[in-house]
Amino acid sequence: MTWRDSSGRALADYPHPSVAVDVALLSVVDERLVVLLHRREEARWALPGTFVRIDETLEQAALRVLREKVAVIGERPEQLRVFDALHRDDRGRVMSVAHVDLVPPSRLVGADGRLEPVDALPGPLAFDHDAIVEASVSWARAEYRDRPDPRRLVSDEFTLLELQRVHEAVLGRRLQKDTFRRQMIDQLDGTGTLSRGTVGKPARLYRRAAT
Amino acid sequence: MTWRDSSGRALADYPHPSVAVDVALLSVVDERLVVLLHRREEARWALPGTFVRIDETLEQAALRVLREKVAVIGERPEQLRVFDALHRDDRGRVMSVAHVDLVPPSRLVGADGRLEPVDALPGPLAFDHDAIVEASVSWARAEYRDRPDPRRLVSDEFTLLELQRVHEAVLGRRLQKDTFRRQMIDQLDGTGTLSRGTVGKPARLYRRAAT
């Protein structure tokens, strides 16, 4: 039984905006922060996006668009903000809830799209997608500022240098190893084992500490 | 001329969620951070909210709901996040874009509703409005952490103590005057005049520096 207002109309009887999700899927490849772009129509690159169905949440829609449009299993999409300019989409009144997700590159084998470094995008993207990429990079940097690899881009056991390289890629700048060590060390558990097979003194292996 | 897809349907022909805005309108009264609540139906308090019309932006809808439901002229509503649980509204599928606005108490004379301190709300609010209030307080505190009264709750000229009292109300804790002074002083311009009529040594008056 659907709800009716005093004039006998249901909610859906009133004209209302459509809602889309656009997802900036980030990863780290070759020590650079990259975003997965998707070819939209002819000459324009865009983020994967879709309309939100009436029976799914935003997160479900975000995971679905990654699966359907770029063949990737997402991890944990986060909302950035709503883009709601009146004429941003010429098909009608559409607001888009921008999302970001950050996954290890192993998730991207066989992905349908193009990975581009976030600081060297191939020309302006469709809609307001340049602004979404910018917001997603800010989100990722805030996420990696204080905590050791919260999105698990490196495997469960890692050396401090491996961890540092991932943080440098996300933050987009070099870090000093002694400062980095001091910031991270008390959020890590040593495994007692050492890395093997590299030149130089073997490094200790760590795990993320259970918070 | 409306856009049609390959099966001849316009966007609005597909069932899609309705979009609402809910606005936490904050102010500072008696050195406490307060939120304006609105009576919804019987026994439940709620934030003012409305459906977004097809021809208005989120900001316009947020300003409209303040005007229509609580008779307040808003200042600059900011998005917090979208609440999108599938059955959060029993009238149908509705997502709500939570907003926050922070205005001086002079805007609230004649407001239609009840001002309550954010840390002493009268029981659980309707829908997910408790979470919206919590997010709006976090937003306000971040806004006031580093900058002198960015929402202009005090008048154009003020003493450091007046400024500090407003910051303490927003942040919900006492501050030390010497630390506070050092944080703010280089973002202020002295006017060269002194406050008058108070007990004790007259204080210098300041203006917000042009950033």
Add this chain to the structure above:
DNA sequence: CCAATAGTGTCTGTAAGACAGTATTTC
């Protein structure tokens, strides 16, 4: 003079940035 508020100098602890030294591996 007393109470009250304004304004400022200084000490301490913490942490970042920078530098340099020692340690342990491969080749």
Add this chain to the structure above:
DNA sequence: GAAATACTGTCTTACAGACACTATTGG
């Protein structure tokens, strides 16, 4: 031994927090 990388001690600088002292008003 040489090269390479891991690890750590220490110095400097900056700044927050805390304390205390001086300054200037009304009563």
